[in-house]
Amino acid sequence: MEGTSLQPHLETLLWSAATVLFIVVGSYLLGRLASWVGGRLGLSASERKKVFWGFLFAGPWILGFLIFVLGPSVASLYYSFTDYKLGETPVWSGVENYRELLLGEGAHGRRFSQAMYNSFYYAIVGVPLQVGTALLMAVLLNQQLRGIKVFRLIFYLPVILAGGPAVLLAWRYMFAANGGFVNVTLQNLAQNFFLFDWLYRFFIFAVEGFNGFYAGISRGDPIGPLSYTLPALIGALALLSVLRGEWTPSRRGRLMTIAEVVGVTVVVILIGRGLIADPMDPTLLYAGGLLALVGALISASQDRVRSARGWQIGGLVTFAIALVAILIAGSPEHQALYIPAILISAAPLALSLVGQWTRPKFVLGGALAAVLCVIIVARLVPGQLDSGQITTFARPLVLASTIEQPDNLDYLEDTYPAAAPSPLWVYGAVVIVLAGLAIANNRYPRAQRYVIYAAFAVFALLAVGTLVDGVRYFQAFENISAATGEANFHFSLFRDTTRAFPDQNRVPLWLTSELWTKPSLILITMWSSGAGMLIFLAALKGVPQVFYESAEVDGATRWQKFYKITLPMISPALFYNIVIGVIAALQTFEAIYIISTPQTQDNMASAAFFLFTRTFRQLFIGQGAAASWILAVIIVLLTMLQFRYSRWVHYEA
Amino acid sequence: MKRSMVFVLVALLLSVSLPVFAQGETLEIYITGLTEDTMNWFRETAFPAFQETHPDVQLDILTGGWGDFDATVAGWITTGDGPEIVYLGSEYAATFGNLLADLDPYLSDWEELDQFLPAAIDTVTWDGHLRGLPLLMSPRPIFYRTDLAANPDAIPPLTFADALAFTAENSLVEDNAMVQMGFMDIGAGLFDDQEFIGYLWSAGGELYNEDGSSAFDSEATAEALQYMYDRRRTMMVDETTAGLPPIEGVPIASGSVVSGIFPMWNMPSTSDALWDDIAIGPYPAGENGSPIVQIFIDWLAVPAYVEDPTLAVDFLKFITSTENASALVSVAGFTPVRQDAWEELRESNPVWDRLLDAAVEYGRSFSDIRASAELRPLIREQVNLFLSDQQSLEDTQQALKEEYDAILEDNGYLN
Structure with a gap:
């Protein structure tokens, strides 16, 4: 507001000119750089020209990506390792933010844990229900009926409306415990139909019991x-x-898969705890090294090259973590403890680098694994058992x-x-038994x-x-x-809700009780599962009729046709909907923002909502950034896991 | 080709820059949660009046609600680019602190400063420096429907014990659903974090010890919590009772709410005949405390990113003048924070007269709430656990105390 009125105009003009100039020059330089790289890669002059023009025109987008996506991402990664409140200078704090959030320390750590549990609830309970609803709607809309297009429009409409504040507010009214449309309808049905009454009350009992138990777990009871x-x-x-x-080989494969999933989960927990521990417990590194070594040996013995490579990478990660631990370790005693962990975790890589997998290598690896077992047991037993x-x-x-x-x-x-003792011991025993049986084969x-x-x-x-x-x-x-x-x-909520079967005058307290807020949100998302329905519908249209005709000739029932033909044929669509659904569930935000009340916010808040609150309401940028990175890593891991175990998906008829 | 590219470039530059020549010097004001009528008063009456003395200045209103308030203001402060004046609630001086401009150089000698309630000046002061000017105050007493109450002579109850008896007598539950509420809190639920702080004060307690640590382990906290718990149980036997049906309009006029804490914007118009049946009372008191009425101050601040706040301060002085304070009473129902605007108000309507009496007799400013954005969810979480039979009183106090101390430490209030 300073100075004459012309100054801000000139300033705006200059900034505008500079922005355009920056985009033009930046795009040009990007094109030149791409052309130069093309030259280094042996492209001809005409090909380099094409590369230049291609990058020149893609330049504005690439610059935008670098400045508005990559740049802030790198900045947020940096901030996540700092104690940074808006208006103050960021102070490097190492993994403190991550430690507080992942260990659930203090009020914010506890609230983050609760938010993660809420997010998983939306993913584990909500996604199957949402996908199931979408599939059911798609199957219904795939029938040859008069006016089917109108039904399609009606079923898809909630997708357009669902996120709108007005509709979400309308849900608040419909979910009102006393006099709301949903409860009034349910109560009327219950009063008029004896069987429905019992089902309704059982529904209340089951939902409250389950959510009461989940509430206890989510707050760390x-x-x-x-x-x-x-x-x-x-x-x-x-x-x-x-x-x-x-x-049979399939049974062996099944046991290996279960052992692998359980084993990887245990390793992730151990490494996660190790990463944020202060100081890091070397036992976790030994355990990580042992698992990588045993995994590599097992995979190599079965000539599963890719799997062996995966375990080698696991060993390499452990190696890197141990190296970082040595660098940040406060005392020489700790540094000395990490050195064997470094050596052992490098073993799978070292063994595979030198020549083929020979018997002496297996013996050497086995001996190393035995030594590790002794070390781990020796370290754990006094403290654990x-x-x-x-x-x-x-x-x-x-x-x-x-x-x-x-x-x-x-x-x-x-x-x-x-x-x-930790239940991880039982998980470990499960992995050992299942993997042992599969290897003995x-x-x-x-x-x-x-x-x-x-x-x-x-x-x-x-x-x-x-x-x-x-x-x-x-x-x-x-x-x-x-x-x-x-x-x-x-578990007070669980004990209260399971103490007695609900009376006749009980109603679900949809948006006011901790026991009902998450189911309410899931019901709203189920109502708006038309996007998934559309994908299922397209997939259903692509299933060749000849399969059904053949099945009919063989005397297959409707259910058999659905289970044996339709489901496998639409499995890519199912897989897509599950992956997208899980990602969306973990990022749930708008609905919580609108339909939650101050009293129910904690019970509904997702991880995305937590990071919004921590960043933009409480202004703790550092911890908000850490929460966002934890969420990002979880989403990536879950997506990878789903792709890893997607053998049930058939991409060809 | 080259000529056409130059042409496109020039056209682009012109399209971006030409519109700015049409503008004059602009003063942007962010206003939160006001009605359309009030906005129109700003645009059609206040702005032209200000422009009479500042003809080159163009004034713009940015609007928003309290729901997205934190994110919006935090966004401006992050980028250092936003309106010159922001509208803040009572507790925000502590939240934004040094992110707001120090206005002492512009206001300390202003003779009209004495007209503002001292509590209001405290509210807008941070670290010993003025950060803005109070615009309005909102006394938040308890309103009672004398025509609905079973025993109108018991109004207003001034102690926790009397208030409990009143709520029990006037609450009605049928078929496990509320039919009439003896008391409704401001959030239309069964407790509110601001209300809890109010009872803590009226029980004779404070939020902080002398060393700056949290005083949630005090007897007064225990008394306030126990009162809120007992009151809840007078209205619902257990946690399965459904609340009142959704209320359209102001709750006190619904016929199903006998008493409650509401801001004036959630009450009938002061000319409504219903006020004949509405009594005003303070928060009841604990054994060692005294009744209070919480007073919320809404104020206008200048963010620190404004390099020269002179013009913004001119507008603050203008909009908080006696004349405008009186005008905002009729337009927006604001209770003026300037005492020289009260006389006219008292004479104009007996409701305001009664409200100001309550404010003067029992008023306590809702300010100096440190790290309020973090305290709010903590109170909601812990008090809710206690009120819903999930946590003992001792555990609740301990959790409140320990976690608020940690928050105060994180925010630099406590070493």
């Missing part, structure tokens, strides 16, 4: 013996699938409780979880069968025992709470 149930169940079910019948902690695994096997008879909440909330069938039986029995007993003990654990909370009259944080 200890789940006691139940934490062992899931890994034990994975092991038991995997072995159950090969328990009967002949050992002493003071009676082994009995936590042993007692559920004989269906005995691991819980003492407590008379106060402190034992359950603090003492018991602190004394229990029926060389000693009888021994293999005994191992399968024995391991199945162990995992099954552990699953049942810990499940029963988990119920006792919850009951103990309930009893103490009732006896003392003291409210307690632990």
